[in-house]
Amino acid sequence: MVDHFPxxxxxxxxxxxxxxxxxxxxxxxxxxxxxxxxWTGPYIGIKAGYSAQRGDKGEIVLFDTxxxxxxxxxxxxxxxxxxxxxxxxxxxAPTPVPTDLCKRDSDNFEGGVQIGYDWHLKGDFVVGVVGxxxxxxxxxxxxxxxxxxxxxxFTRNLRNLYSARARGGKIVDTILIYxxxxxxxxxxxxxxxxxxxxxxxxxxxxxxxIGFELGxxxxxxxxxxxxxxxxxxxxxxxxxxxxxxxxxxxTGPTHPFRLVNPQGTDxxxxxxxxxxxxxxxxxxxxx
Numbered sequence: 001m002v003d004h005f006p007x008x009x010x011x012x013x014x015x016x017x018x019x020x021x022x023x024x025x026x027x028x029x030x031x032x033x034x035x036x037x038x039w040t041g042p043y044i045g046i047k048a049g050y051s052a053q054r055g056d057k058g059e060i061v062l063f064d065t066x067x068x069x070x071x072x073x074x075x076x077x078x079x080x081x082x083x084x085x086x087x088x089x090x091x092x093a094p095t096p097v098p099t100d101l102c103k104r105d106s107d108n109f110e111g112g113v114q115i116g117y118d119w120h121l122k123g124d125f126v127v128g129v130v131g132x133x134x135x136x137x138x139x140x141x142x143x144x145x146x147x148x149x150x151x152x153x154f155t156r157n158l159r160n161l162y163s164a165r166a167r168g169g170k171i172v173d174t175i176l177i178y179x180x181x182x183x184x185x186x187x188x189x190x191x192x193x194x195x196x197x198x199x200x201x202x203x204x205x206x207x208x209x210i211g212f213e214l215g216x217x218x219x220x221x222x223x224x225x226x227x228x229x230x231x232x233x234x235x236x237x238x239x240x241x242x243x244x245x246x247x248x249x250x251t252g253p254t255h256p257f258r259l260v261n262p263q264g265t266d267x268x269x270x271x272x273x274x275x276x277x278x279x280x281x282x283x284x285x286x287x
Contacts, residue, residue, distance in 0.1 A: 038120045039118045039119075039120040039126045039128075039171075039176065039221075040118060040119050040120040041117070041118065041286055041287055042115070042116070042117045042286075042287050043115070043116055043117070043118070043227070043284040043285060043286040043287065044113070044114070044115045044284065044285055045113070045114050045115075045116075045282050045283055045284030045285065046111070046112070046113055046114075046282065046283055047111065047112050047113070047114060047132070047134075047280045047281065047282035047283075048109070048110070048111045048112075048280065048281055049109070049110055049111075049278055049279050049280035049281060050107070050108075050109050050110065050278065050279055051107060051108060051109075051110050051136050051138060051235075051276050051277065051278040052107040052276060052277050052278075053105055053107055053138060053140055053274075053275065053276050053277075054275040054276065054277065057090050058090070059088070059090050059142045059269065059270050059271045060088040060142070060144070060270045061084075061088060061142060061144040061152065061154065061267055061268070061269060061270065062267070062268050062269070062270050063075050063084075063265055063266070063267060064265065064266040064267075064268075065257075065259070065260035065261060065265045066260045066261050067261045067263060067264075067265075067266060071266070071268055073260070073265075075256050075257065075265060076256060076259065077256045077259075078254050078259065081147075083146045083147055083148075083256045084144055084145065084146055085147060086098040086145035086146065086147060086149070087144075087145060088142060088143060088144050088145070089101075089102035089142070089143045089145075090102065090105070090141075090142055091103050091104055091105055091141050091142070091143065092139075092141040092143060092153050092155060093143040093145070093151040093153055095151070095195075096145070096148070096149040096150050096151045096195040097149055098145040098149070102141075102143055103141075105138070105139055105140045105141060106137075106138060106139045107138060107276075108136055108137045108138055109136075110134050110135060110136035110278065110280070111134070111135055112132055112133045112134035112135055112161075113132070113133055114130055114131065114132035114133075114282065114284075115130070115131055115132075116128055116129055116130030116131065116284075117129055117130075123170075124170055124171040124172075125168070125169070125170050125171075126168065126169055126170070126171065126176055126178065127166070127167070127168040128166070128167050128168070129164070129165070129166055129167070130164075130165050130167060130180070131162075131163065131164045131165075132162070132163050132165075133160070133161070133162055134160075134161040134162075134163070134278075135159065135160060135161075136158060136159065136160075136161060137157070137158075137159055138157070138158045138276060139155055139156070139157045139158075140155070140156050140157075140158075140274060141153055141154060141155040141156075142154050142269055142270075142271075144267075146196075148196070150194060150195045150196040151194060151195050152192070152194045152196070152267065153192065153193050153194065154190070154191075154192055154242075154244070154267075154269050155190070155191045155192070155193075156188050156189070156190050156191075156239055156242075156274060157188065157189045157190075157191070158186050158187070158188050158237070158274060158276075159187055159189070160186070160187035161184055161185070161186050161187070161235070162184060162185045162186075163182055163183065163184035163185075163213055164182050164183055164184075165180045165181060165182025165183075165213065166180065166181065166182055167179065167180035167181075168180075169216075174220060174221070175218055175219070175220045176218065176219040176220070176229075177216075177217075177218055178216060178217060178218075178219070179214075179215070179216045180214065180215055180216060180217070180231070180233075181212070181213070181214035181215075182212065182213060182214075183210065183211070183212055183213075184210070184211050184212060184213050184235060184237070185208060185209070185210055185211075186208070186209045186210075186211065186237040186239075186274070187207060187208060188207055188208065188209045188237065188239050188274065189207055190203065190205060190207065190239070190242040191203070192244045192267075196246075198249050198250050198251050198255075199246045199247060199248065199249040199251055199255075199257060199264070200246075200247040200248070200249040201244055201245070201246055201247070202244065202245045202247055203242065203243070203244045203245075204242070204243055204244075204245075205241040205242035205243055206241055206242075209237040209238055209239045209274070210237070210238070211235065211236045211237035211238055211274075212235075212236055213233050213234060213235040213236070214233070214234055215231055215232045215233035215234055216231065216232060217229055217230055217231025217232065218230055218231070219231075219282075219284075221286075224286075225285060225286050225287075226283065226284065226285055226286065227283075227284045227286060228281070228282070228283050228284075229281070229282045229284070230279070230280070230281055230282075231279075231280050231282070232277070232278070232279055232280075233277070233278045233280065234275070234276075234277055235275065235276045235277075235278065236273055236274070236275050237273070237274040237275075238272055238273060238274075239272055239273075239274050240268075240272030242268065242269070243266050243267065243268045244266070244267045244268070245263075245264050245265070245266050245267075246264045246265045246266075246267065247263070247264045248262070248263070248264060
């Protein structure tokens with residue numbers, strides 16, 4: 001018995017070592033698979049899509065004839081008639097004649113870049129943050145007509161959009177389904193033009209606008225380092241501080257814009273929200 005004992009120890013030790021090695025390899029393999037499947041980590045990507053405005057049917061132009069800051073006045077001539085009685089149209093007028101149809105507001109393609117970070121939680125839940133820059137070119141106009149006839153056209157143009165959003169969702173059959181929401185900043189350029197050459201028109205107000213965006217999407221990994229996604233975003237910017245003054249110019253004291261206040265009349269748009277919908281396709285590289 002004593003002669004055989006030393007031989008059994010190495011054999012038993014070897015069996016235990018093999019079991020431990022196999023178990024260790026299994027754990028390592030499982031960890032490697034889990035690490036490969038994990039969404040945790042940073043990423044950068046490019047995106048492209050199409051953005052369309054909601055449309056501002058019924059938008060008009062508001063007037064402040066006594067320059068008290070309240071845009072609830074009616075511009076009248078010496079006879080007391082409303083000089084803007086021909087009305088308004090949602091778009092840019094091609095001529096001073098109200099019967100000529102206004103040009104439709106322009107939607108456009110968009111593109112940009114994004115950078116973000118995701119955390120893969122238990123139960124295949126994923127949360128993250130993302131920052132994006134979007135280049136687009138959308139215009140939104142409204143026209144007012146006078147009995148002269150003359151047109152008065154406000155146009156806002158959105159070209160650059162910066163956003164920061166949070167997102168969260170769940171992986172279902174290898175596809176991440178998520179919702180997202182956050183804030184944005186739009187580089188909105190306001191302009192004004194008119195067929196009226198007698199008055200001088202002076203615009204004032206900021207170009208930038210802060211708003212929000214929200215939506216949702218789908219994303220799927222392609223290999224270890226890439227993912228592709230499709231998302232919808234509703235965007236809203238508030239643009240309510242652009243005001244145009246119709247200053248005297250070469251007009252006389254009985255001109256409708258000077259009857260109430262000799263310094264002129266202020267104009268502004270009735271709709272302050274610049275709303276749009278976007279569909280984007282993104283390709284991300286994950287670190």
